[in-house]
Each structure stands twice: as C-alpha cells, then as structure tokens.
Amino acid sequence: MEQKRTSGRTLAGDAYDAIRQAIGVGTFKPGDRLRFADLQALCNMSVTPVREALARLTAEGFTLLDDHRGYSVAPLSLAELRDVTATRQLCEGEALRLSVLKGDADWEARLIAAHHLMARIPQVRDDLPSAMREDWEARHAAFHAALVSACGSPILLELCEKLFSRADRYRRLSVSLNGGARDVAGEHRRLMELALARDAEGAARALREHYGQTAAALEGFFSV
Amino acid sequence: MEQKRTSGRTLAGDAYDAIRQAIGVGTFKPGDRLRFADLQALCNMSVTPVREALARLTAEGFTLLDDHRGYSVAPLSLAELRDVTATRQLCEGEALRLSVLKGDADWEARLIAAHHLMARIPQVRDDLPSAMREDWEARHAAFHAALVSACGSPILLELCEKLFSRADRYRRLSVSLNGGARDVAGEHRRLMELALARDAEGAARALREHYGQTAAALEGFFSV
DNA sequence: GAGTCAACGATTTTCGAAAATCCGTTCTAT
DNA sequence: ATAGAACGGATTTTCGAAAATCGTTGACTC
Numbered sequence: 001m002e003q004k005r006t007s008g009r010t011l012a013g014d015a016y017d018a019i020r021q022a023i024g025v026g027t028f029k030p031g032d033r034l035r036f037a038d039l040q041a042l043c044n045m046s047v048t049p050v051r052e053a054l055a056r057l058t059a060e061g062f063t064l065l066d067d068h069r070g071y072s073v074a075p076l077s078l079a080e081l082r083d084v085t086a087t088r089q090l091c092e093g094e095a096l097r098l099s100v101l102k103g104d105a106d107w108e109a110r111l112i113a114a115h116h117l118m119a120r121i122p123q124v125r126d127d128l129p130s131a132m133r134e135d136w137e138a139r140h141a142a143f144h145a146a147l148v149s150a151c152g153s154p155i156l157l158e159l160c161e162k163l164f165s166r167a168d169r170y171r172r173l174s175v176s177l178n179g180g181a182r183d184v185a186g187e188h189r190r191l192m193e194l195a196l197a198r199d200a201e202g203a204a205r206a207l208r209e210h211y212g213q214t215a216a217a218l219e220g221f222f223s224v
Numbered sequence: 225m226e227q228k229r230t231s232g233r234t235l236a237g238d239a240y241d242a243i244r245q246a247i248g249v250g251t252f253k254p255g256d257r258l259r260f261a262d263l264q265a266l267c268n269m270s271v272t273p274v275r276e277a278l279a280r281l282t283a284e285g286f287t288l289l290d291d292h293r294g295y296s297v298a299p300l301s302l303a304e305l306r307d308v309t310a311t312r313q314l315c316e317g318e319a320l321r322l323s324v325l326k327g328d329a330d331w332e333a334r335l336i337a338a339h340h341l342m343a344r345i346p347q348v349r350d351d352l353p354s355a356m357r358e359d360w361e362a363r364h365a366a367f368h369a370a371l372v373s374a375c376g377s378p379i380l381l382e383l384c385e386k387l388f389s390r391a392d393r394y395r396r397l398s399v400s401l402n403g404g405a406r407d408v409a410g411e412h413r414r415l416m417e418l419a420l421a422r423d424a425e426g427a428a429r430a431l432r433e434h435y436g437q438t439a440a441a442l443e444g445f446f447s448v
Numbered sequence: 449g450a451g452t453c454a455a456c457g458a459t460t461t462t463c464g465a466a467a468a469t470c471c472g473t474t475c476t477a478t
Numbered sequence: 479a480t481a482g483a484a485c486g487g488a489t490t491t492t493c494g495a496a497a498a499t500c501g502t503t504g505a506c507t508c
C-alpha cells in the first residue's frame with residue numbers, strides 16, 4: 001500500500017504538523033477535547049501515529065493529557081501569557097546576551113540575512129492572505145532564532161525554541177488584535193543593530209522589552 | 225485479561241518509569257541503541273506503550289530518536305554537563321530568587337520539612353544499599369523542588385524539574401566518584417538558611433555555586 | 449425523595465501482526 | 479576491479495481490532 005508523505009519522514013511527524021496547525025488556525029479551540037476519531041479523520045491515518053504526535057505536542061505544552069480521558073487543547077490564559085513572557089525574557093534574554101558576546105562574522109551574516117528576508121514582507125496585518133502570514137511567521141521565527149543562534153548552549157537554544165512556539169498562539173492573537181499600532185519592524189531592526197554593535201546588555205534589554213510590549217498589547221484581550 | 229499496574233495509571237507510564245530507571249542504573253549505557261524487542265521484554269508489554277514512553281523520554285533529553293532507525297540512550301559528555309549546569313544556574317537561580325521574594329509561611333514550612341527529611345538520611349556514599357540511595361535521591365529532589373516552589377511561575381518550575389532530571393545521570397556519577405569529599409549537607413543547610421533569611425540574591429548565588437561545584441567535581445571524569 | 453450500585457456507551461489504551469524502511473551484502477555490468 | 483543495482487534480514491513504524499477504563503444512565507433500596 002502506498003502512503004503519502006506530505007512533509008515529515010514519518011506519519012507521526014506529519015500528524016504533529018497537521019494537529020499543530022489545526023490548533024494554530026483555530027480548528028480546535030483552547031479547552032477543546034481532542035478525540036482520536038476526529039484526529040484520525042483529519043490526518044487520514046491510524047491511531048498510533050496520532051498518539052505519538054499528541055505525546056510530542058503535550059511535551060511542548062500545546063495539549064494536555066488526562067490519563068484514560070484523553071487529550072485536550074491547552075487553554076490560553078492571562079496567567080500563562082505572563083508566565084511565558086517572563087520565562088522567555090529570562091531565557092532568550094540570556095541567550096541573546098551570550099550570542100552577542102560569542103557570535104562571529106558568520107553569525108552576523110546569518111542575522112543580517114534573516115532580517116532582510118523578514119523585512120521584505122510587508123507589515124503583518126489581519127487582512128493579509130493567510131499563506132503570506134504563515135510566511136511572515138516563519139521568517140519572524142527564523143530571525144529570532146538567528147539572534148540567539150550563537151549562544152553556544154544547545155539546551156538553552158532548545159528551550160528558547162520551545163518557548164517561542166508556546167508563545168506562538170498568543171502572538172497570533174496579538175497580530176489580529178493590534179494590527180499596525182506598534183512599530184514591530186522598527187523594534188526588530190533596533191534589535192539587530194544593537195546585536196551587531198555588540199551591545200550585549202542593551203540587546204538583551206531590548207529583547208525583553210520587545211516581549212513585554214507584545215504581552216502588554218494582549219492583556220486587554222483577557223480582561224473582556 | 226488482568227494487567228499489573230506497578231506505579232502509574234497506564235502501562236505507558238510504567239514503561240516510562242522502568243526505562244528511565246534502567247538508564248539510570250546503567251542497564252542501558254549512553255549511546256546504546258534501544259531495541260523495541262529488548263524493551264518489550266523488560267517491561268512485559270506490547271510495542272505501543274513502550275513507544276509512548278520513549279517519546280516522553282526523548283522530549284526530556286534522555287533518549288534520542290533517529291527516524292526509521294529507532295531510539296538510543298543520549299550520550300553523556302563534558303559539553304552537555306557544562307551546558308546543563310549553566311542552564312540550571314540560569315533557570316533555577318532565578319526561580320529561587322523569585323521564590324525567596326514571594327514565598328509565604330507555608331513555603332517556609334515546606335522547605336524546612338523537606339530539608340529535615342533529607343538530612344535524616346546519612347551522607348550519600350557509594351557503598352550504601354541502592355534502595356537507600358534511591359530514597360536519598362528522591363528526598364534531595366524534593367528539597368530542591370521545595371526551594372523553588374514559591375516562584376509563582378509554573379513554566380519555569382517545569383523547566384527546573386526537567387533540567388533537574390536531566391542532570392540526574394551526571395549527579396549519579398558525581399556520587400560514586402566523589403563520595404564524601406564535599407560537604408554537600410552543609411551546602412544544603414546553607415541554602416535553606418539563606419532562603420529563610422530572605423536573602424534572595426545570596427540564596428541564588430549559593431545555588432549557582434552549588435551546581436558549579438557538582439559540575440567541577442565531574443570535569444575530571446571526562447578528561448580520562 | 450435521596451442515595452447506591454450495576455450495566456451500558458463512548459473513548460482511550462493496548463495488543464499482535466502486517467507493512468515500510470534501513471543497512472549490509474551479493475550480484476552484475478562496465 | 480569498481481560502481482551501482484538489487485536482494486535479504488533486522489528493525490521500526492503503522493494498522494485494525496480487542497481490551498480496559500471512565501462517566502452516565504437508570505433501576506433498586508432505604
């Protein structure tokens with residue numbers, strides 16, 4: 001029998017991508033229960049790879065597992081937004097500081113390249129086609145990854161990556177709520193400039209503020 | 225058919241515990257390939273729960289997954305020891321600082337209780353029966369968890385917990401190499417005293433030093 | 449009428465076998 | 479002799495169904 005491989009090298013990998021995206025675009029909403037029957041229908045596969053995908057998603061905080069009662073989409077909350085923000089400020093701030101101290105010319109080149117790719121796409125707004133928005137998200141993630149990529153600590157990097165994805169669901173809210181109010185592009189450019197100028201403390205501070213602003217823009221959403 | 229439940233509420237949970245312990249005590253050594261046939265024999269169950277256990281272990285850094293080539297025990301290295309240590313110093317240091325600032329009387333009581341339970345067991349040494357050593361490990365983990373438990377950040381707490389387990393394999397080496405040379409009990413008591421005296425910065429600094437010493441004691445092991 | 453408990457339905461969890469994949473070896477053609 | 483295709487064994491990955499579990503419904507008792 002022939003299997004179709006969309007992206008990953010195993011069905012479990014494909015299921016991970018599919019479910020993660022379905023959660024991202026709101027097909028499954030925070031708190032929703034995730035029944036295996038539905039997920040199998042979505043992914044066109046048996047229960048085993050779906051189960052493995054959910055195990056990974058749970059490890060990264062996207063879903064919750066209740067023994068013998070199945071998986072559900074992790075809820076969004078103001079408390080978690082603040083928590084994610086604070087932890088990112090700690091981890092990514094330090095990672096950026098180290099990266100600025102240790103980065104070589106190669107790192108500078110990666111950073112400039114990543115920024116350029118991101119800056120070429122117009123400011124994110126609600127009315128953009130979703131494909132373009134996905135594209136911007138990917139480039140945005142690549143830029144932030146480039147910033148910290150020279151920190152020299154694989155474990156810290158992995159933490160940053162996971163926290164970045166965990167903040168992803170909140171970031172999407174931020175975009176649709178707060179279209180063009182902030183000068184996000186300017187913040188990013190400033191981050192790059194501080195990093196290239198080897199101002200480690202300044203860059204770390206700017207990154208923490210950058211995340212603080214994103215969080216602040218969302219506080220209102222939860223008080224409704 | 226009747227299933228035996230040793231600890232967890234699902235077989236996958238039991239498998240997680242069994243494999244984690246087997247790695248801990250050295251049944252499977254760093255770099256070893258983990259074949260499903262062996263693990264099924266070890267755990268007395270089918271492939272499905274074993275696979276789920278490995279997915280969790282991989283998320284926590286105990287094992288590695290190579291698509292279509294299976295799982296293996298993550299290797300130990302000097303580089304990873306330094307990396308884990310630095311990241312723990314960052315995360316747990318901050319968590320402890322916050323905990324000292326925010327902790328209430330309840331937290332103080334938990335901390336004192338956890339310290340007492342740990343201090344009642346004689347200094348860890350190589351020649352202790354392994355059951356007692358496991359017991360000490362558990363109480364040691366509980367003490368460190370109590371230290372940071374009032375930090376108010378569930379995500380940071382989860383990070384600390386995972387980093388603590390990840391350091392566990394190295395800590396075991398430390399115990400068998402460096403039996404009574406350090407005054408570990410003294411370091412722990414001092415940590416508690418600083419925390420109870422509400423010296424947030426001092427406690428955080430002491431914790432970072434505590435981890436630094438553990439790492440230093442192990443450096444030699446890898447240069448052989 | 450309130451409370452207990454057994455049986456049912458929905459769902460998760462696990463099983464055992466089939467399918468797919470990888471790696472090393474052999475075979476073939478140049 | 480060597481590069482490359484192709485077979486075979488070992489192993490992972492996936493499937494489809496069976497078993498176990500949870501929450502609920504509804505009958506029965508006090």
